[in-house]
Structures are given as C-alpha cells and as structure tokens.
Amino acid sequence: MSAVIKPENSVWNPACECMPRKDLEALQLERLKKVVQTAWDKVPYYRAKMEAAGVAPQDVRTLADVAQLPFTTKDDLRGCFPYQAFAVPLDDVVRIHASSGTTGQATVVGYTKQDLATWAELMARLQTAAGVTKSDVVQIAFGYGFFTGGLGHHYGVETVGAAVLPVSSGKSERQIQIMKDYGTTVLICTPSYGMYLAELIGQLDARKDLKLRLGLFGGEAWTDAMRQALQKGLGVFATDNYGLSEVMGPGVSCECVEQNGMHLAEDHFLPELIDPVTGDPAADPAQTGGELVLTTLTKEAIPVIRYRTRDLCTFLPGACPCGRTGRRMSKVSARSDDMLIIRGVNVYPQQIEEALLSIEGVAPHYQIEVSRAGALDELEVRVEVTENLFFDEMQKQQAMKEKIERKLETSLAVHAKVRLVEPGSTPRSEGKAVRVIDRRKKG
Ligand SMILES: [Zn+2]
8 A cells, every 4th residue: 555645735815815914814804894894784684693792893803802702503594494594685596505404403504606706716715725637637535416515615626726526426336437547536425434435445345446646625624533534544644623604604614734723714704712501702712612602704695694513622722834824733633512411421423433543453434322221321332353353363352342341331431332244334424424322312
C-alpha cells in the first residue's frame, strides 16, 4: 500500500480566509447588524421572537450583543414549513433543499443566486484547504437530491476547476469500478461509507488499481481513530468538514492539511459556544467547550439567527500554521441529541468508537444497542473483530471480549456488555450510519 502523502497547503481566497482578526470582526459586526435588521423587517417569525424577548435590531451594537437575541431551534424552523422563514419572495429563490430528519416535519432551505455563489465559494475554500486542485478527479459519493452534501460539494469542485464525477451514493462495487475507470483521485462521502468502501476495496483487491490520494469526509461526527482507519484502508489523506443544511449545508468549517481543527468561515457565519443546559456563553470554550450556535451573516433567502446546532465542540486556541485566521473548532465530539443516558451516566457513541478503535484487532464496524431489563438499562456493544481472531480459539476470543469490556468501562464509567461478531455482520451504510439502536424508546 502506498504511503499517505500530506498535500501542499494552499488557500483559495487569502484576502478573506487570512484576514486580520480586527478587520474580520469589523466585517462581522457590519454584517450582523444588517442580517438582524433584515430578519426583523422581512420575517414575521423573527420579529415576533425578538419582540417577545424585548430586543430590537438597534440593540446590536457590538458582536457580544448577539447574546441578547433569541435562539432558533430546529423545531422553530420546522414550524416555518415550508416558506415562512424566507426573507425574499419565491421569485428570487433559485434552489430549494430540505433536511428530512428522522422524525417529524422537514426543514426547508432556500437559496438566492447570490446564496449559491457564496456556497460555491465556501465549498471551493473547503476543497482547497483539504488539498484538492484543478488536476484532481473528484468522485462524489454523497447522496444528491434534497440532501445538501451532494450538490454542495459538486459546485465547489467545479469552482476549483477539478473534474467532478457526480456518482451519488450507493452501488458500491460500481463506485470502485468508476474509481478504476476514471482514475479518481479524491473521494467525498460520509466516513462510515468511506469505511465500507475501504473494506470492499480490500475484498476486491482493488487498491493497486486506484489513484486515490485524498478523502473528504463529512455528514456525521467521527473520531481521530476513525481517521487513521480511513487513511489506512483507503490510502488517502483524510480531512473532516462541517456544515448543516439549516444554515447552508457543508462549508461552514473545514480542516486544512494540518488536520488540527476546522476553520470556521467567519466572514459568513458568526459562531458562539454556549452551555447547552443554561444557554449562557460557554465558560471555557477551549477546554470544556459547549454547543455550537451559528448566525448566518450573508444568507439572503433564509437568514438564521443563533441557530442551536446541538453539536458539541471546543474552539482551539492559537494560530494555525496554514495562515487562515478563521477560528478552529474541534471535531464534533458529540451531538447532544445522540447522548445516551445509561443508568444515569451520559454516554456518547463517539466515546465508544474512540475506545474500540484504540484496540488492535477491532474492525471499525460496530453497533450499540440499549435495552431495559427490568429497571436497569443494558448497554451492549457488538464489535466486529478481524477474521483471524474470529476463527481463533475460544480462549483468545474471551480474552479479547474482556479486554474491550475493561476498556469501555474505564472510558464510559458504566458497564457495557461486549459481543464479538463475525466480520461483515453489522449493517453497512451508504450514507449516515445507524450506530445506535435504543430499544427503550417506544414506537
Ligand atoms: Zn489551518
């Protein structure tokens, strides 16, 4: 297998991405004032919320004043279905995306021509930060359609000037055939799908026929241990990126080749970290972090004020060697919606992933099941092990099972039952993986 090569550091738009903080903050304040005024003038929902909170656009005099404005939640946006959150007439809207969500009403996102131009620019920044150049052949294995991942990346690749293969998700053997036939150098998909493709490439012994060098993985929270597994399995340099359809789609922040935090596009989004319980500014953004809250600074069709992302992260201190001045957020350590409460202890699926992948012989495929036996919550983790171990003697299997249980108990502070399963037996995903089955929930 060829070694993973770190790409060169280059910046798509140095004037914006490397802007001195003082200038950036002045620009943010000017844009914040404008977006709050627009929301007040054009979207009755925002005006009602601001009036109820006793604030008006003229109260925003500094960037810190954003904290006086009311939050917007996913439910608020759902309540605006389909067009009540729009600040422009439909005549000016040229694209509509929606996030399905697993439950309830979809949230709708609209874009004006200018919004699409902004998005393409932010995606070009993201791709360039990850090492993509105009010489690349980029295979997009994100779903196209209402989901923002596919088309979002698509326009970014075209803006950079690389060649885009708009394959969409699924048909995994065909994905690999396309990689071979067209000489794909960059793969874009969810990390769980990337892992599945890596496995399939191994089974087909196709690695030697591929030119893959970069992997851009987003759309779900993943750990650094998963990065190592993806880099090894696909032979790519792997970077993370972040976004959500409610505020635009991917492109909100992206990792540069330093692989150390994702630079927020702060000229287009004003980020805050809050305590998810009290809603106050996070006490220690660099250490304990908090929930990311975003205000769109330039979006025309749907301005979004203080959107609660439910994503937990920290802001990394210090400057990045790449020269970008946009603050770096850590990988999303957890989505507060994903938190499991097991016998009173908070457990995040990412903690389980981190613990599992630190053990030699564990494959990056697992599933978590929570059930209730009488009054007690039961946590079971089904873990795939490598072929050799699975067919190994019982004694070795038992030792492995106990090793994983000990590791999980140390990092979760709660006991998890481990079941070793045959390679290939947990479900594979072509989009976002279903890692958790919670049987305690009704319906
Ligand atoms: Zn950087």
